Amino acid sequence: MAKVLVVDDQRNMRTTLAMMLRGAGYEVDEASDGVAGAELGARGAFDLVLTDLRMGSQDGISVLRAVKEAETNTEVIVMTAYGTIESAVEAMRLGAFDYIQKPFTEEELLVKVQRAIEKRALAGQVQLLTTEFKERYKFENIVGRSQAIRDVLGRIVKVAPTDATVLIQGESGTGKELVAKAIHANSKRADRPYVPVNCAAISETLLESELFGHARGSFTGAISARKGLFEEAEGGTFFFDEITETPLSFQAKLLRAIQEHEIRRVGENKPIRVDVRIVAATNQDLLTAVAEKRFRQDLYYRLNVARFVLPPLRERKEDIPMLFSHFLEKYNRKMNVRARLADGVYEALMGYDFPGNVRELENMVEQAVALSGGGAITVDDVLPTPTQTTRPGAGGRTLADVVDAAERQAIEAALREMEGSRDRAAEALGISATTLWRKMTRLGITYPPFAS
Numbered sequence: 001m002a003k004v005l006v007v008d009d010q011r012n013m014r015t016t017l018a019m020m021l022r023g024a025g026y027e028v029d030e031a032s033d034g035v036a037g038a039e040l041g042a043r044g045a046f047d048l049v050l051t052d053l054r055m056g057s058q059d060g061i062s063v064l065r066a067v068k069e070a071e072t073n074t075e076v077i078v079m080t081a082y083g084t085i086e087s088a089v090e091a092m093r094l095g096a097f098d099y100i101q102k103p104f105t106e107e108e109l110l111v112k113v114q115r116a117i118e119k120r121a122l123a124g125q126v127q128l129l130t131t132e133f134k135e136r137y138k139f140e141n142i143v144g145r146s147q148a149i150r151d152v153l154g155r156i157v158k159v160a161p162t163d164a165t166v167l168i169q170g171e172s173g174t175g176k177e178l179v180a181k182a183i184h185a186n187s188k189r190a191d192r193p194y195v196p197v198n199c200a201a202i203s204e205t206l207l208e209s210e211l212f213g214h215a216r217g218s219f220t221g222a223i224s225a226r227k228g229l230f231e232e233a234e235g236g237t238f239f240f241d242e243i244t245e246t247p248l249s250f251q252a253k254l255l256r257a258i259q260e261h262e263i264r265r266v267g268e269n270k271p272i273r274v275d276v277r278i279v280a281a282t283n284q285d286l287l288t289a290v291a292e293k294r295f296r297q298d299l300y301y302r303l304n305v306a307r308f309v310l311p312p313l314r315e316r317k318e319d320i321p322m323l324f325s326h327f328l329e330k331y332n333r334k335m336n337v338r339a340r341l342a343d344g345v346y347e348a349l350m351g352y353d354f355p356g357n358v359r360e361l362e363n364m365v366e367q368a369v370a371l372s373g374g375g376a377i378t379v380d381d382v383l384p385t386p387t388q389t390t391r392p393g394a395g396g397r398t399l400a401d402v403v404d405a406a407e408r409q410a411i412e413a414a415l416r417e418m419e420g421s422r423d424r425a426a427e428a429l430g431i432s433a434t435t436l437w438r439k440m441t442r443l444g445i446t447y448p449p450f451a452s
Helices: 011-023 034-041 060-070 085-093 106-128 131-137 147-159 176-185 204-212 248-260 286-291 297-303 317-335 345-350 357-372 399-417 422-429 433-443
Strands: 003-007 027-031 048-052 075-080 098-101 166-169 194-198 237-241 277-282 306-309
Touching: 003 011, 003 034, 011 027, 011 048, 011 106, 027 034, 034 048, 034 060, 048 060, 048 106, 060 075, 060 085, 075 085, 075 106, 085 098, 098 106, 147 176, 147 306, 166 176, 176 194, 176 237, 176 277, 204 248, 248 297, 286 297, 317 345, 317 357, 399 422, 399 433, 422 433
Parallel strands: 003 027, 003 048, 048 075, 075 098, 166 277, 166 306, 194 237, 237 277
Antiparallel strands: none
16 A cells, blocks of 8 residues: 655545545545644655645645655655746745645546656665665665565565564575574664574474583583573564574563563573563474464464565466576676576576575586586586485495485475475474475475376
8 A cells, every 4th residue: 555645734635535545445644734844744654745835835736845854755746826837836846745735636646656656666676676776775696576475565664774573585595594694683773683493403402401501510511501592682683583493481481582581591580671572483394283282373473563474486487597507607607607608598587486496597507617628518417306315326226326216215205195294204204394305306306296
C-alpha cells in the first residue's frame, strides 16, 4: 500500500482529499500547514506528497524542498489555484512530478496520483540495482535482478534499522548469512560485534557452554570461568544458523534469553543482562518442525517477527547470468587470470536446477577458473557430471568405493521415498539437510536424482 501525505491549510479540502485517497486504497497522513508538511515530509517515509502551493508562512515550495532533500525518489504533486501557474512550473523545475489546478475532479486527481506512484515504484526498483545503492547498504554480495531479490533488498532496508528479531528461511546455499550480515551492517548496531554460530557444528553437550559461558568447575575440563558468545556479542547482532539443529532443552533457555534479555552461565545462578539482536536462519520448514515437536512453538513465534524467505536459484534463473559474471570477476581477480566464457554456457546453466543454489554456482565458477588456465570456460568445465562409483585399481573397488556406492543407494532411496524432498530425506537418513547436500554434490547426485 503506497503512503501519501496530504498538506493543505484548508481543513475541508484536506479532509476531502484524504477520504478520496483512502477510498482508492492509499495509506494517508495529513499535515495542516506548510511547517508541519515540511517536517513530516523530511522524514522520507512517503511515496507521494500532495501539497497545496499557497499556504501561510511556509508554502508548497518549502515542502517540496524538504521532501526532496530527505528522499529524492519521493514524488510531489502541487495543487494550484488560478493565477499561480508560474509557481507550479517553478515547482516542477525543482523536482515536482506534476501539478493540478483547482478545482479538479476526483478522477483527474487519482490519475495523476497513480502515475506518480508508478514512477516512484519504478525508481525504487531501479535504485535497488545501482552500484551506489549497493555500496550504501553494503549489498555487494547480494546479486540479482529478479523481483524476488528486489523484494529481499527492499525488506532489508526497512527492517535493518529496527531491533526486530529476524527469521530467515531458505534452502542451503541461498544466501541466508549474506542477508543476516546486510541487516547487521545497516542497523544501529553496525559498529558492534556480529557473532555467527552454526548450530549444527556444535555438539549438544557444548552448545549451552559455548553460547552462555560457564563457571569454573561446572563440568570436567572447566578449569576457569569463561564468557559465552552471547556476552561477546553485547550490543551487536547474534546470528543463529541452522537454528532447528538445537535441542529442545536449549531452545527453552534461548527463549528466555530473547524474552528477558538475560542469560545464565552453566554452573551459575546469577543472571547476566545481555543486549543483542537475534537473527536466526534455517533450511527447514519450521512449522513442520513444530508439528513434529522438534522445535518449540513459543520460540518459533518469538523468532518469526520479521521473516525473510529466500527463493532457491531454480526459481529465479534470470539471476544466473549476473551471478556467474559476479563470481567470474571475483575469481579472475583472486587468481590473477582472465578466464572467459565459451559460447553456449549460459544456455546450459539455465537448464540446470542447482540443488546447491548460489553456493553451488560459486563453487562451479571457482573450480572452472582454477582449471581454465585463463582460457575459455566450456559447458563441461562448469556443469557437474556423475562421479564414477568404481575406479580401476589393482584389487578392484576400494573401501571408499564401497562406501560411496552404499551412500548413493541410501540417498537415492530416501529421496525416492520422500518424493524428492531433501529436508525429509535428510531427516530419514539421520543427517542435516546441509550434510545431505554436500554428499549429493560429492557423489554427483542431481535433483531429482532420476526420472520417474
